[in-house]
Amino acid sequence: MTSLISPEDLIARLGDPNLVLLDASWYMPADPRDPEAEFETAHLPGTKRFDFDGKIKDHDSDLPHMMPTPETFEAAARALGISAGSQIVIYDGAGIFAAPRAWWMFKAMGHDAVSVLNGGLPAWKDAGGPIETGPETAATPGDFTASPATERLASAEDVLKAVNGQAGQPTAIVDARGAPRFEGSQPEPRPGLRSGHMPGARNIPFDQVLTDGKYRDAEDIRNIWAAAGLPDQGRVIASCGSGVTASVLALAAESAGLPTVTVYDGSWSEWGQESRSELPVTTGAA
Template sequence: MNKLELPSPLVTSHWLAQHLNHPGLVVLDASWHMPASGRSGFEEWQRQRIPSARYFDFDGRIKDQRASLPHMLPDEDLFAREVSALGISNHHNIVIYDSLGIFAAPRAWWMFRAMGHDRVAVLNGGLPAWQGAGQPLEQGPPAAVVPGRFTARRQPRWIADAAMVEQALQNNDYRVLDARSRERFSGATADPRPGVRPGHMPGAVCLPFNELLKDGHLLPVEQLSTAFASLVSPEQKLICSCGSGVTAAILALAAERAGYHQIAVYDGSWAEWGGASHLPVEQNQ
């Protein structure tokens, strides 16, 4: 069997269909929905999925179980244990998708990168693109998997905390990008989380994640490069933030596609910053 190589951090439904049965490939469904939607990514995966896809639960199981903030990155031991239970070993190539196109899958992609695994990609267009291409779906109870042996190696360069963001906001070598809507960024719209202030970090720049997408697909590289070039210089290091660290990862994936190499995600994002009274908040309604 030929060795499998992922062509980029973003793969098409056509590529995935060609390689779906390769023993070196694992497909993960990382679907997650905003709490107000009433939808369950796990329950939807149980009913219907890309054949052989396993469920990557970053909101329930694969998170820091002690953190008060939502779905924070776990430590290496928990990540390795849960990923091994999904039948994944360090030699595997991983393709991650979600049921909305591109929404939650980049969060799981970033988690693998932050844990030292580079052989990981996101399915462009997600489950809707797979279905739209006429590819088969698997229904009914998912099959059991043979556990793998995965070793996690935390990569600090991919991860930002509040202290790092505070320093970055005062340093021209960095640019902090906020993936939330312009209304939430400006403070014109209240934050959906109780006790979290509206507004943004002083010095941060708004780049709503949905402006980098079209029909559930990430924009072509040329358009991504144009979007970032207007806000970030090539030598600046990027820190991506959002509401709770999910759509910030869309910016991180898009930035990598656009040719940036020094990218971190602020894991606590606005859920932490807006909820901490000692951290500065700016509004420009």
């Protein structure tokens, strides 16, 4: 499977016994949308809810929707009916926003047969795709086995080594937040966080790789990458507010044939904490 699938191609694959559809909709706390209520109003046939903010997360972490342990993730995936041979397609109600986070989680847990519906639920409706209503139906448990791909996931310590030039290989950092937050001229929406960015980080606001709720084509994404000063070889670590829109950039890179992007799971919700003075912060343009 490719990293992105069009509504038309997915319509043609409906009925495939290996196909598993997941709704990973999530919205910023200030957004009044309710993903659970919206799911019952309209979802793709046979879709299951993939709730990475309330359920499939590290419940012992104070940080928002952090990656759970492999054991927890494996159990959740099996409960959704996912097996080793499953071909997963993930979408969200915004078009492209939260689905790449779930895509990245499966990639980081070693499942490569996973795609994101380009344009999400809005594009599906525009293409005339069938819609179901009501709660999700129970799944027959699968046999998914988590096999973590460590190159997909970065910790604060990994990012600090990159900032200090101690990563062992050339490593660039890219931040998916908007320019005002990146530059430190706009306060963070979460309390207790400093403003600014990691020293040496580049800035690609996640919406730059999108157009009309879909990903731009590969050439546009490669040009955006180059304009930000990011290499087309070597390691790139993506960060954002809490690891969601960093995943949008990770999927953009994969769809454009660029090297695998590592996502810093804690992102600014961890790095920017006022109590973490050992994690340096700077302000101004990239």
